Amino acid sequence: MEVSIAAAEAVRQANVDVISAYPITPQTHIVEHLSELVANGELDGEFFCVESEHSALSVCVGSEAAGARSFTCTSSQGLALMSEITYIASGLRLPIVMIISNRTLSAPLSIWNDHSDVMSIRDCGWIQLFTENGQEVYDHVFIAYRLGEDRNVLLPVIVNMDGFILSHVIEPIELIEQEKIDQFLPPYQPLHRLHPDRPVTMGAFALPSIFAETKKAQEVAIWSSMPKILETWKAFGDMTGRYYKPIETYKAEDAETLLVTMGSFGETASVAVDMMRKEGRSVGLVKIRLWRPFPFDEFKKAALHAKQLVVIDRAVSVGGPGGPVASELRSALYGSDHRPFVYNFVAGISGRDVAPSDFIKMVDKAEIEIEEGNKEGYELYGVRE
Amino acid sequence: MTEKLNVYAVRMLTQKEYFAPGHRACQGCAEVLAVRLVAKALGRNVIVAAATGCMEIVSSPFPFTSWRVPWFHVAFENAAAVASGIESGLKVLMRKGRIPNKKIVTIAMAGDGGTADIGLQALSGALERDHDFIYICTDNEAYMNTGIQRSSSTPFGASTTTSPAGKVKMGQITWKKNMPAIVAAHNIPYVATACPSYPIDLVQKVKKAADTKGAAYVHILSVCPTGWRSAPELSIKLGRLAVETGVFPLYEVEKGRYHLSMDFPTLRPIKEYFKLQGRFRHLTDDMIQEIEKRIHQEYEELREKAKKGV
């Protein structure tokens, strides 16, 4: 089935109480299918299209605070519009789940895929995950709710899926039986809720004298969620046989050169790795699944042995020190005794196709440049000169 | 002396306070008085979604809160959206049997900034979706919390920090946005204007709004001595004068039918209202006359609407 439809089906199966969204390409198929489900009486929740993405997330914040499991989805400009509220949702510790159908940010206007939208809210405090294929998108709706709603986590979760490349593609999806889901994902039990029987005040303002303590508490919360993330993935794996990890590798253990990707690039890159291995090259692949909180230890374990990392970003950090992922990886490796050289390509922006041959070309280029002593290691790939 | 007729009715209101003292509002703040009266009118079975503003700041400096009912502040422009979420969340939870089925009134509370300017979109959306909630706009006629900057609700001629009276410009150069009319155009079942200088009228209107099935809106004039540059002890008197001069008429629009809560055979001269406020000090007699002409004209139009039952 189409991946967006699968995502909507997952929302239905997850017994979400309130769904509020605003249509934006390429998320529209999710909202449209949800509307159909409601119209046919197949979804027992409140679903409404609000008048903007800012209100969409605001509605979810309100309903989650009232104790209702809430969901929204968006892309690009919509995410940028609601970005103010993303910081608020995590500061208030409301476990909303949002699917972002990644799409590039204007200007110029483009409806096609890249990660610039989610990179603009890197610091928003949500747990952020990336998916590679339709099955992962479907699976992660349940994983995200169970993880976010855990009393020891209580953080909102973003599930990223590449717009069009995943959202509009038809793939085989193995649906999970409802009874299994109901066991995996019990109803939401909020720690605090808005209800007259126990009046609480949420969203009080903080003076400078208490703000740092509040942020410390929030940082501790997101870092402490790491064991819960691993636990949730394990429980999900036990249920379905599909085990997910924060960093996943492919033929990486003995590789001299490692490709590093995030999102749907991973599958294409693994084909490229196979092709290069056939020619006897020592290349492997490291895929980042968990973006926030960043899995430093797992990444180091997977990548430190290599001579060089070819990091493929899918967003441009204009005027910055390279693509977002490469910048963060360089930071992550800074304190290590042996540091592989990081060569950074930004590829596939605004949905331009990146084929296995492109990955090979990128690895070729990186290896040559590094040989020749190029210390900067950044290129916007495939630009016509 | 119409106001004195309310004298003994005050004792019939509940003595319970759902909004606690110790809040940080200015001396003589009629906005916080409006909030107090709204809280009295609604009782304990409410959930309040508040916008950023004076009332939010004075009532919620962590770790203190003046609220004795559930209260939620999110951002400046989305009180109506957050209230929509709360209302829907409660609806689903009750339908699914996860919380007991009992009436809980959802209310959104915002100032004139969070309603007529930055909050207009969310309000319009929530009204169009006809959520079952009350929207209370406490209108002190400027962005008071950030230091008295103009809003679209600032009356013509008023001096604010971003529409100051200077050598070339004489204060606010646009006419006050008619929020009740904009809301009424959404065809919601109940719209009203109120003022804490008429406490019984305000409480009755808020109760009516709570009993309305669907969206209800109450626009409350909130005298602000700090921003209007008036003496704190005059806040109630000024509210009364606003009504008696026709500047802020008290009326209701029920299912599209207008009725005036209070009418006067002749309106008091606007000068009596303006002269007590520093923000109008720079107005010339000509300007005051122009303003008064338009106020009277709009008042007549309102009277006509009420007569026709339109």
Place this chain on the structure above:
Amino acid sequence: MTKPESEWTWKELTVGNVVLEPGNASQYRTGDWKTLKPVLTEERCIHCGLCYIFCPDMAYNLNEEGYFIADLYYCKGCGICAKECPTGAISMVEEEK
């Protein structure tokens, strides 16, 4: 007693900084703000309750004799009660230092 925010450690914070005690602002003495305080002349009082209903600080309480008396712990000295009293039974006087 809720301690002021400058004394809280990060571990003591509630999740999301939720305030669990409704109305605990009542611990805060806003009465320190005033320079004038209201004084009641009982003979003039008609027990109408206007001072009580118009007080933005909820500083009026009914005493056993049926008079509304200002709670100086909260009263900010705005003078609304004195201004609105129909019989002029309340006057604002300087607070002694």
